[in-house]
Amino acid sequence: xxxxxxxxxxxxxxxxxxxxxxxxxxxxxxxxxxxxxxxxxxxxxxxxxxxxxxxxxxxxxxxxxxxxxxxxxxxxxxxxxxxxxxxxxxxxxxxxxxxxxxxxxxxxxxxxxxxxxxxxxxxxxxxxxxxxxxxxxxxxxxxxxxxxxxxxxxxxxxxxxxxxxxxxxxxxxxxxxxxxxxxxxxxxxxxxxxxxxxxxxxxxxxxxxxxxxxxxxxxxxxxxxxxxxxxxxxxxxxxxxxxxxxxxxxxxxxxxxxxxxxxxxxxxxxxxxxxxxxxxxxxxxxxxxxxxxxxxxxxxxxxxxxxxxxxxxxxxxxxxxxxxxxxxxxxxxxxxxxxxxxxxxxxxxxxxxxxxxxxxxxxxxxxxx
Numbered sequence: 571x572x573x574x575x576x577x578x579x580x581x582x583x584x585x586x587x588x589x590x591x592x593x594x595x596x597x598x599x600x601x602x603x604x605x606x607x608x609x610x611x612x613x614x615x616x617x618x619x620x621x622x623x624x625x626x627x628x629x630x631x632x633x634x635x636x637x638x639x640x641x642x643x644x645x646x647x648x649x650x651x652x653x654x655x656x657x658x659x660x661x662x663x664x665x666x667x668x669x670x671x672x673x674x675x676x677x678x679x680x681x682x683x684x685x686x687x688x689x690x691x692x693x694x695x696x697x698x699x700x701x702x703x704x705x706x707x708x709x710x711x712x713x714x715x716x717x718x719x720x721x722x723x724x725x726x727x728x729x730x731x732x733x734x735x736x737x738x739x740x741x742x743x744x745x746x747x748x749x750x751x752x753x754x755x756x757x758x759x760x761x762x763x764x765x766x767x768x769x770x771x772x773x774x775x776x777x778x779x780x781x782x783x784x785x786x787x788x789x790x791x792x793x794x795x796x797x798x799x800x801x802x803x804x805x806x807x808x809x810x811x812x813x814x815x816x817x818x819x820x821x822x823x824x825x826x827x828x829x830x831x832x833x834x835x836x837x838x839x840x841x842x843x844x845x846x847x848x849x850x851x852x853x854x855x856x857x858x859x860x861x862x863x864x865x866x867x868x869x870x871x872x873x874x875x876x877x878x879x880x881x882x883x884x885x886x887x888x889x890x891x892x893x894x895x896x897x898x899x900x901x902x903x904x905x906x907x908x909x910x911x912x913x914x915x916x917x918x919x920x921x922x923x924x925x926x927x928x929x930x931x932x933x934x935x936x937x938x939x
Contacts, residue, residue, distance in 0.1 A: 571603045571931065574662035576653060576678040578669050580609040580634060583621075584803050584821060585773060586848040587692045590722075590745045591668050597924035598931075599631035606660050607632055609674075610639040610650045614805070618648070639673075649673045657681060664931045670694035670713065670730075671706075679712040686934035689716045690743060691730060693845030714738070717934040722846035723867035741930065745848045746923035749915050752855040756829035763797055763817050766897045769834035769858075770800045771827065771849045772841075774807040779840030779863065782886050784813050786840070789890030791815055794897045801830055831856035836878075836896050836903060839868065840889055847871050850878075851918055854910030859903045861892045877910035 577591045591607070599605040611624045624636040637652035650673060657665070662685055667678025670691030679687055714736050720743035721727035727740050760767075768787055772778050780800065787798040796815060803821040810818065822830060831837070837853035838861045850860050850871035860878035862868040872878040879896065881888040896903045 571935070572661065572663045573598055573603055573605045573931065574657055574660055574665045574678075574681075575605060575607045576665065576667040576674045577607065577609050578615050578648075578672050578674045579612055580607050580636075581629070583613050586745065586846060587668065589848065590692060590846075593746060593920060593923070594666070594927055595632045596630045597920060598928065601924060601928060603928075605632045606656065606662070607634045608653050608656045609634070609636050610648055611636045612639055612648060615646070615648060615672075647673065649677075653677045663935060664688065666690065666927075666931075667716075668692050668694075675713055676709040679709075679716055682712065682715050682717075686931075686938045687716045688718045688720065688930060688934060689713055690720045690722075691726070691845075692722060693726070695733070710734075717937065718930055720930070723870050725867040725870065726845050743927060743930070744918060744923070745846055745851065746918045746920040747851060747855045747914055748920045749855070751828060752832075752852075752857075752911075752914075756825065756832055758833040759822070759826045759829045760799060760817070760819065760833070763799055764795070766795055766797070766835040767833065768796055768798045768893060768897075769830060769837045769853070770798065770802070770839075771830065771837065771852075772802045772839070773805040774800070774802050774810070775805040776807055777842045778807075779842060780807055780810065782840045782884070782889060783838055784811060784816055785886045786838075786889035786893060787815060788813060789887065790893040790897065794894045796893060796897055799830065799834065801827065828852075828856070831858060834858055836861060836893070838862070838889070838893065839872075841865075841868070842883065844868055851914055854907075854914040857907040857911040859896055859906035859910065861889070861896065863889075873913075877906050877913060 575595050581592045595605050611620050613619045613621045626635045637650035639648040639650040641648045665678045665681050665687045667675040668690045669675050671694045675689050719740045721740050790796045798816045801819045801822050836859045840863050843866045847868050853860050860872045862872040863883040864880040865883045874880040879892045881892050
């Protein structure tokens with residue numbers, strides 16, 4: 571089977587959506603299918619930052635090509651028409667487009683007349699105002715004709731159904747973990763950061779709640795020892811305030827990131843919205859308890875009083891109290907962490923995800939023939 575994957579950005583760019591696309595592409599390639607990824611030349615699509623090197627390459631069995639993009643002034647809708655020439659020469663059996671409301675999904679949907687198309691919105695949406703209304707009116711109709719949409723979570727599926735009542739069937743296709751990656755112990759990459767240690771891992775942007783977390787750890791430190799380790803690239807958060815007990819590590823490679831999970835005492839994700847929340851799953855794979863705000867998909871991964879604690883969205887006081895409660899009760903934290911690992915290994919394994927996506931591809935091909 572020849573599978574064409576269309577996405578905005580692809581490794582080495584950073585983000586949960588990028589990692590999700592990569593896991594699918596490499597998983598399908600490992601199952602002995604031919605995979606071509608067509609992406610833009612962007613490193614950060616919102617900021618318009620471009621990669622320095624866009625030469626074609628092959629990585630872990632996946633062929634990757636990047637197309638020069640251009641954007642309309644005042645909008646965040648980059649287009650890369652070179653996608654169609656690559657699609658024409660590749661002659662795919664199935665096309666999988668990622669990023670609803672972006673060219674990557676809209677362009678993929680236009681190939682529906684020649685082969686099955688699957689769309690994974692991955693948290694994307696058509697924006698409102700100015701030219702976006704025209705884009706939605708002219709392009710969404712093709713996307714709605716796709717054979718199948720997938721959602722990262724039950725919450726995202728319900729939101730998609732509400733926003734797009736004419737959408738095709740929507741199946742759950744969640745990110746996954748490779749259990750073997752999490753069973754090998756690594757050395758602590760931050761031996762100078764004392765324990766107990768709270769971890770924040772992700773893009774540094776205001777909607778991720780990183781400012782809330784810095785304040786909450788300050789509150790928790792009134793009653794318990796706590797250090798906050800913040801890892802991830804800056805995505806518009808600006809200069810984070812200096813604060814006692816807070817350590818900024820910047821962006822980490824994969825090995826150091828996994829080690830950071832393994833050597834923390836809990837992970838906190840005070841995000842104001844998540845399509846999935848992969849860091850909650852990865853913390854579980856590392857056997858660590860989690861704390862999250864109680865919105866969007868996060869209650870699906872942070873199960874209150876089971877593998878972690880949920881707190882009211884935006885309540886910094888409740889967040890600080892939850893952090894203090896787990897750091898002050900190591901036995902409870904240990905039980906929650908063990909339950910998180912059980913959930914991650916049982917329900918979110920990479921092999922099961924690849925089997926599921928291949929089933930969707932084959933089903934779509936069967937309907938097309």
